[in-house]
Amino acid sequence: MTRRSATASNPILRPISGVLSDEEIRPLRRDAEVNLGRILCAARDVFAEHGYDASMEAIAGRADVGVGTLYRRFPTKADLFNAVVLAARERVRQITEDVLANVSPDEAAFEFIRRCIAVPSVWRATISPPPWGSTHRIWLTQLAPLLDDIVDRTKDAGTLRIDVEVTDIVILLKAVRAIADLCDTPGSKPSLRFLEITLDGLRPGAPALVHPPLSVGQLARRLDQR
């Protein structure tokens, strides 16, 4: 790969990096700024729908922009995807913290799941990582303690069966995704119905589960592969 680092040239990251001694930082022209926004939204939506297989042309079309414009901002499809994934991860973090702060314990885990599913780009990102590197594994591993917190809290409240684990939650997101693929646009009735059924399966009172859960490490590794 003979190409300068994506993060170094990624314009979204510019406002964050305070000083870059040798490279001059000039602000984007107004129109460029606007287009960058459209591109990111389009990429978020199209990637959410088709995964990494989405074509650059499709994204450009959705953004009402030529492909050239995409490549001026993101040297590579991978870079664009990366940007979207980064944003989605941030979104998940927000949801997690908000649930911990503002949702009653007996609903925490359920609410977390519902909120993730309500934002297509989010759960798409959670379950289908970039097809390279291991950044996803790292991210999920860091997030795990927070999610554990949510799960434990709901178990303590007695509304979540005690033999489920964080990994079950992530797996569930994946399953609902599949249903949405099958039935409709994300967030549709059928997938919500399936979600209801599965959430009911998470409630106490059912017979104990006999198959062991995946460890966070295992799950993260799986997610990193496909």
Next chain:
Amino acid sequence: MTRRSATASNPILRPISGVLSDEEIRPLRRDAEVNLGRILCAARDVFAEHGYDASMEAIAGRADVGVGTLYRRFPTKADLFNAVVLAARERVRQITEDVLANVSPDEAAFEFIRRCIAVPSVWRATISPPPWGSTHRIWLTQLAPLLDDIVDRTKDAGTLRIDVEVTDIVILLKAVRAIADLCDTPGSKPSLRFLEITLDGLRPGAPALVHPPLSVGQLARRLDQR
């Protein structure tokens, strides 16, 4: 498409068709017979794993056979896939009838699901139809009454919540498939665990479902598309 009909040239169907007046039917050479078997098994497995996206080369490889041999038996990838799907449908029919005949009512629906999932090629075929025609819709529509029978029986026995429908079962198969994709080879521990959870969600005692089910027609149409 300038190509003679697949079914006419499909060697598997030969033993069935009693008389074809104008075309002479000669039996396959021994080695050809053997290879045909390997090809069908390989195709079943590889298609089960990758869906219609599986490459002919991959199938040929798995069967220890050259691609040429594939095309001598099946003029087209579509024809080969078709043959596999046909076999899988037959398998589903067998399972259905066997469950109706030999499984106690209170377990019928659950057992049906378990058996379908135990045979990868079967549920793959159930949920990912050939990317053409509407034969899948027709098949599913015909099968529906039998499945209804199973479901009703289990509801009457009191072990299945009354607000689930046949379509929920099929959707569930689809979901488990996704989990297997994510976690492991089909039939693995993690997907069985997820299955347990979902089956628990199907048991009575949970709050009523608020989202309506898909009708068989709707579901069949969806399955016909993607």
Next chain:
DNA sequence: ACGTAAACGGAACTGCGGATTCCGTTTAAG
């Protein structure tokens, strides 16, 4: 054992879709 039609393998061909590049034109901004 021998001849022949049937099978075989797999290299070569082809078409297609999608990432990336290029360049003539348009536009924001000083």
Next chain:
DNA sequence: CTTAAACGGAATCCGCAGTTCCGTTTACGT
């Protein structure tokens, strides 16, 4: 009004997978 920055999208390039072709091997009837 000048000019660097942006833009659009046609053209290029490339790899992949379905399909074809043909020289070689093999089963089987005589």
